[in-house]
Amino acid sequence: MAMGLHLLQIQFILAILLIFLTTSISSSNTGVTFPIAKPNCSDHCGNVTIPFPFGTKEGCYFNSSFLVTCKDTYYNPPKAFLQNSNIEITNISLDGQFRVLNYISRDCYDQNGTRVLRNDSFIRLTTSFTINNTANKITAIGCDTNAFVYGERLNNNFYRTGCNSWCGNEGELVNGSCSGLGCCQTSIPKEVWTANLTLRSYDNFAYVSYFSNCSYGFLAEECAFNFSPSSLSSLWNVHRLPMVVDWAVGDGTCDKAQNNTSSYACKSMNSKCYKPDNGYGYRCYCQEGYQGNPYLYDGCKDIDECLDPSLNKCEMKCENTPGNFTCVCPKGYHGDGKKEGQGCIRGESLVIKLVAGSAVGVIVLLLGAFCLYLELQRRKLITMKRKFFLQNGGLLLQEQLIRRDKSTDTAKIFTSAELNKATNNFHDNNIIGQGGFGTVYKGFLSDNRIVAIKKSKQVDPNQVEQFINEVIVLSQINHKNVVKLLGCCLETQVPLLVYEFISNGTLFEHINNKTKARALSWDMRLTIATEAAGVLAYLHSAASPPIIHRDIKSANILLDTNFTAKVSDFGASRLVPLDQTQLSTMVQGTFGYLDPEYMQTNQLTDKSDVYSFGVVLLELLTGRKALSFDGPEEERNLASYFLSTLKQSRLFQVLDESILCEGNSEELIAVAMLAKSCLYVKGDDRPGMKEVAMELEGLRISGKHSWTQTELNVEEMESLLSVEMNTYSNGEGNSTGTGYDSMRDHIIPPMGGGR
Numbered sequence: 001m002a003m004g005l006h007l008l009q010i011q012f013i014l015a016i017l018l019i020f021l022t023t024s025i026s027s028s029n030t031g032v033t034f035p036i037a038k039p040n041c042s043d044h045c046g047n048v049t050i051p052f053p054f055g056t057k058e059g060c061y062f063n064s065s066f067l068v069t070c071k072d073t074y075y076n077p078p079k080a081f082l083q084n085s086n087i088e089i090t091n092i093s094l095d096g097q098f099r100v101l102n103y104i105s106r107d108c109y110d111q112n113g114t115r116v117l118r119n120d121s122f123i124r125l126t127t128s129f130t131i132n133n134t135a136n137k138i139t140a141i142g143c144d145t146n147a148f149v150y151g152e153r154l155n156n157n158f159y160r161t162g163c164n165s166w167c168g169n170e171g172e173l174v175n176g177s178c179s180g181l182g183c184c185q186t187s188i189p190k191e192v193w194t195a196n197l198t199l200r201s202y203d204n205f206a207y208v209s210y211f212s213n214c215s216y217g218f219l220a221e222e223c224a225f226n227f228s229p230s231s232l233s234s235l236w237n238v239h240r241l242p243m244v245v246d247w248a249v250g251d252g253t254c255d256k257a258q259n260n261t262s263s264y265a266c267k268s269m270n271s272k273c274y275k276p277d278n279g280y281g282y283r284c285y286c287q288e289g290y291q292g293n294p295y296l297y298d299g300c301k302d303i304d305e306c307l308d309p310s311l312n313k314c315e316m317k318c319e320n321t322p323g324n325f326t327c328v329c330p331k332g333y334h335g336d337g338k339k340e341g342q343g344c345i346r347g348e349s350l351v352i353k354l355v356a357g358s359a360v361g362v363i364v365l366l367l368g369a370f371c372l373y374l375e376l377q378r379r380k381l382i383t384m385k386r387k388f389f390l391q392n393g394g395l396l397l398q399e400q401l402i403r404r405d406k407s408t409d410t411a412k413i414f415t416s417a418e419l420n421k422a423t424n425n426f427h428d429n430n431i432i433g434q435g436g437f438g439t440v441y442k443g444f445l446s447d448n449r450i451v452a453i454k455k456s457k458q459v460d461p462n463q464v465e466q467f468i469n470e471v472i473v474l475s476q477i478n479h480k481n482v483v484k485l486l487g488c489c490l491e492t493q494v495p496l497l498v499y500e501f502i503s504n505g506t507l508f509e510h511i512n513n514k515t516k517a518r519a520l521s522w523d524m525r526l527t528i529a530t531e532a533a534g535v536l537a538y539l540h541s542a543a544s545p546p547i548i549h550r551d552i553k554s555a556n557i558l559l560d561t562n563f564t565a566k567v568s569d570f571g572a573s574r575l576v577p578l579d580q581t582q583l584s585t586m587v588q589g590t591f592g593y594l595d596p597e598y599m600q601t602n603q604l605t606d607k608s609d610v611y612s613f614g615v616v617l618l619e620l621l622t623g624r625k626a627l628s629f630d631g632p633e634e635e636r637n638l639a640s641y642f643l644s645t646l647k648q649s650r651l652f653q654v655l656d657e658s659i660l661c662e663g664n665s666e667e668l669i670a671v672a673m674l675a676k677s678c679l680y681v682k683g684d685d686r687p688g689m690k691e692v693a694m695e696l697e698g699l700r701i702s703g704k705h706s707w708t709q710t711e712l713n714v715e716e717m718e719s720l721l722s723v724e725m726n727t728y729s730n731g732e733g734n735s736t737g738t739g740y741d742s743m744r745d746h747i748i749p750p751m752g753g754g755r
């Protein structure tokens with residue numbers, strides 16, 4: 001970057017120097033005049049200069065083809081005409097072209113379709129002259145128009161060409177566009193020296209006479225005419241347009257012409273001959289370094305380049321030479337004298353030293369300024385990071401961390417640079433999850449640990465303290481079934497949380513993916529439920545202060561490779577002060593899992609987590625989503641649907657098929673009953689998380705006995721099962737006979753045992 005600046009500066013300085021040098025030189029462009037006509041010959045007619053080989057009198061022109069008739073009696077200023085014709089010349093150039101005014105053809109009709117005017121143009125040059133085929137175009141204007149051009153080419157050849165133009169109404173004509181609508185254009189061949197242009201109409205303007213009644217056609221310099229819709233009428237007042245004619249002298253090749261010195265037209269010293277690609281003859285020009293009329297004796301004059309600074313590049317002194325110039329340095333200087341070369345340098349190249357010295361000075365100054373700028377930017381960035389750090393409660397956290405045991409696993413404060421590196425600048429490819437609370441990126445720390453980095457949404461400044469407390473408390477939770485918070489970063493505008501990376505996805509994914517769900521056996525589900533319940537029990541009773549998770553759902557229970565549950569996402573969690581059992585908060589959570597009592601009263605208690613956990617149990621049991629918009633309306637909310645099926649004693653119809661056949665109906669029923677108790681509308685009626693966890697743990701260890709220990713209503717269960725069996729035998733259910741058989745086999749004995 002510094003290098004780029006460096007170069008830029010040098011360029012800048014050079015530009016300034018150049019501007020200075022060029023403006024300091026006065027541009028004295030003296031108009032050098034040289035004869036262009038023969039001695040005693042007129043070199044102009046009115047405004048038109050007439051260079052030899054053209055001339056207005058005998059002895060003044062090359063041969064009679066180059067006669068220019070100057071009519072000064074009829075016209076003032078006088079007008080020049082080619083030979084004895086009525087072709088007016090407006091400009092003659094020594095480069096081999098002259099301009100004439102060529103007539104416009106016209107063809108007009110009245111309303112009845114009768115031709116009222118026809119005037120075809122024709123032009124006839126001599127064979128010394130040809131119509132320039134690149135500068136000129138055949139153009140026809142009109143809405144019912146055919147232009148036909150024909151004539152002679154050199155060597156007695158003929159040509160015929162032309163174009164058609166038509167239009168239906170005035171509206172479709174386009175400014176500047178000459179492609180067939182109201183205007184058409186075509187080129188002419190090379191070596192043309194006569195041209196007749198006739199116009200015709202196909203329908204005598206019958207259909208367009210209400211807005212157009214004439215066709216126009218001309219062979220003229222292309223840039224002399226620009227089509228616009230108004231041309232249809234305005235051309236009526238134009239009679240002639242300029243046309244470019246090429247001229248050349250003699251005939252044959254340059255070599256041949258040079259053999260006959262008396263007739264060779266390039267009379268001047270330092271003149272040369274070339275052959276144009278349009279015409280019989282050849283042309284002459286003055287060599288480089290000379291200007292003038294090459295067709296005259298001594299017509300090419302040396303150019304004094306030293307008089308015109310744009311022609312020489314000398315720094316101090318310029319000396320003219322024939323056809324060239326040299327730059328010289330005065331005494332005491334050395335160098336080649338040219339601005340772009342070494343220039344003139346006095347003695348020990350003082351000038352170069354001066355220039356170089358000042359340039360280096362300026363560069364150093366600019367580099368210094370640039371470094372200063374970089375430093376300021378760096379400081380600004382640091383200040384900003386510091387500001388975010390403070391705004392995000394960094395000081396508070398630091399203080400807390402110091403106050404606590406400095407030794408072990410408390411949260412680490414990561415720098416933003418560390419995390420940017422870990423996530424490849426938070427590249428989209430690293431996103432592994434997106435939710436209401438923020439975006440989760442996968443990251444690789446420099447110590448090879450894989451982490452999940454949660455980029456939170458903007459934290460409310462009023463809740464900073466709370467956020468810090470949560471971070472601290474969570475970093476203290478050392479529970480094997482809680483996703484471990486490794487630390488956070490407070491230097492960015494939004495705080496970043498760094499967790500251990502759990503590889504096997506969420507419980508939600510496993511339940512709702514058919515293949516994965518089949519692999520998730522009942523035992524595994526029970527273990528996961530037990531582990532999750534254990535975490536909640538721990539949060540509610542063992543943690544100090546107690547923590548309410550507030551967003552328990554299957555999507556927040558992660559699974560590692562051994563299907564060990566890891567509860568995550570404490571973004572919404574609340575710490576419950578020890579002297580309170582309930583908190584008044586804004587209702588927050590996920591629909592389908594939300595405690596109805598909490599929703600009504602805004603009073604958050606640990607029983608809200610119990611309700612949500614009950615829904616997770618239902619998901620494990622049924623393999624359905626907590627809130628589903630696929631099925632019938634009554635099945636939308638899993639909790640109410642489940643309760644209603646229980647009421648109708650149809651439990652086994654909603655259970656997940658993949659766990660039905662595992663010979664565990666008593667456990668299923670027990671868990672279903674447990675879930676039911678978790679879903680009681682009144683929070684006080686629900687069991688505590690501790691009881692739920694113990695119940696599940698008991699079931700897991702010895703399913704057969706634990707369920708009887710619960711205070712389940714045995715009558716209720718009996719009726720449930722008998723009705724189940726009736727339903728199945730009536731064929732109302734859609735389970736298979738095998739499902740029923742295996743169920744009966746396993747349900748009967750405990751029933752008996754239960755009595």
Ligand SMILES: *[C@@H]1O[C@H](CO)[C@@H](O)[C@H](O)[C@H]1NC(C)=O
Nearest residue numbers: 037038039040041042059060
């Ligand atoms: C030009 O005309 C003058 C007189 O008008 C005459 O003296 C002179 O010789 C002429 N020069 C040439 C080259 O014909």
Ligand SMILES: *[C@@H]1O[C@H](CO)[C@@H](O)[C@H](O)[C@H]1NC(C)=O
Nearest residue numbers: 045046047048076077078090
């Ligand atoms: C010709 O010259 C006269 C004055 O000498 C000037 O008014 C006129 O515009 C010029 N015409 C052309 C076509 O250059």
Ligand SMILES: *[C@@H]1O[C@H](CO)[C@@H](O)[C@H](O)[C@H]1NC(C)=O
Nearest residue numbers: 047048090091092093097099
């Ligand atoms: C004559 O033509 C030359 C070259 O096309 C042009 O530079 C010059 O201005 C023209 N002179 C007049 C009077 O039109």
Ligand SMILES: *[C@@H]1O[C@H](CO)[C@@H](O)[C@H](O)[C@H]1NC(C)=O
Nearest residue numbers: 108109110116117210212213
């Ligand atoms: C063409 O039409 C215009 C107006 O429509 C009229 O003034 C003009 O006389 C017509 N020209 C001819 C040749 O009929």
Ligand SMILES: *[C@@H]1O[C@H](CO)[C@@H](O)[C@H](O)[C@H]1NC(C)=O
Nearest residue numbers: 109110111112113114115116
């Ligand atoms: C067109 O024809 C009608 C009758 O044929 C005639 O009265 C009228 O004068 C004609 N118009 C023109 C412009 O010739």
Ligand SMILES: *[C@@H]1O[C@H](CO)[C@@H](O)[C@H](O)[C@H]1NC(C)=O
Nearest residue numbers: 103104117118119120121122
């Ligand atoms: C026809 O064009 C010639 C030139 O080609 C012109 O002299 C004559 O005046 C034009 N006639 C009419 C009726 O416009």
Ligand SMILES: *[C@@H]1O[C@H](CO)[C@@H](O)[C@H](O)[C@H]1NC(C)=O
Nearest residue numbers: 121122150151152194195196
């Ligand atoms: C071109 O038109 C003129 C005048 O109408 C005519 O004299 C001449 O023969 C025509 N040229 C050709 C090649 O037909």
Ligand SMILES: *[C@@H]1O[C@H](CO)[C@@H](O)[C@H](O)[C@H]1NC(C)=O
Nearest residue numbers: 174175176226227228229230
């Ligand atoms: C067509 O071009 C002319 C100038 O060449 C301009 O005055 C006129 O406004 C243009 N018309 C449209 C419709 O662009």
Ligand SMILES: *[C@@H]1O[C@H](CO)[C@@H](O)[C@H](O)[C@H]1NC(C)=O
Nearest residue numbers: 063064065128249250251281
């Ligand atoms: C004039 O020279 C040209 C060649 O440039 C030639 O074709 C033509 O016949 C000559 N004209 C006269 C009248 O000599």
Ligand SMILES: *[C@@H]1O[C@H](CO)[C@@H](O)[C@H](O)[C@H]1NC(C)=O
Nearest residue numbers: 253254255256257258259260
């Ligand atoms: C020019 O003349 C020389 C001899 O004078 C001859 O050899 C040569 O062929 C001639 N060149 C041409 C193109 O006629």
Ligand SMILES: *[C@@H]1O[C@H](CO)[C@@H](O)[C@H](O)[C@H]1NC(C)=O
Nearest residue numbers: 096132134135246276277278
């Ligand atoms: C025709 O005119 C163009 C533009 O004026 C010029 O560049 C070209 O050399 C001319 N063609 C010939 C054969 O002189």
Ligand SMILES: *[C@@H]1O[C@H](CO)[C@@H](O)[C@H](O)[C@H]1NC(C)=O
Nearest residue numbers: 287288289290323324325326
């Ligand atoms: C002028 O001289 C320079 C060297 O001094 C040379 O390169 C250049 O070609 C010369 N130009 C002409 C027209 O002779």
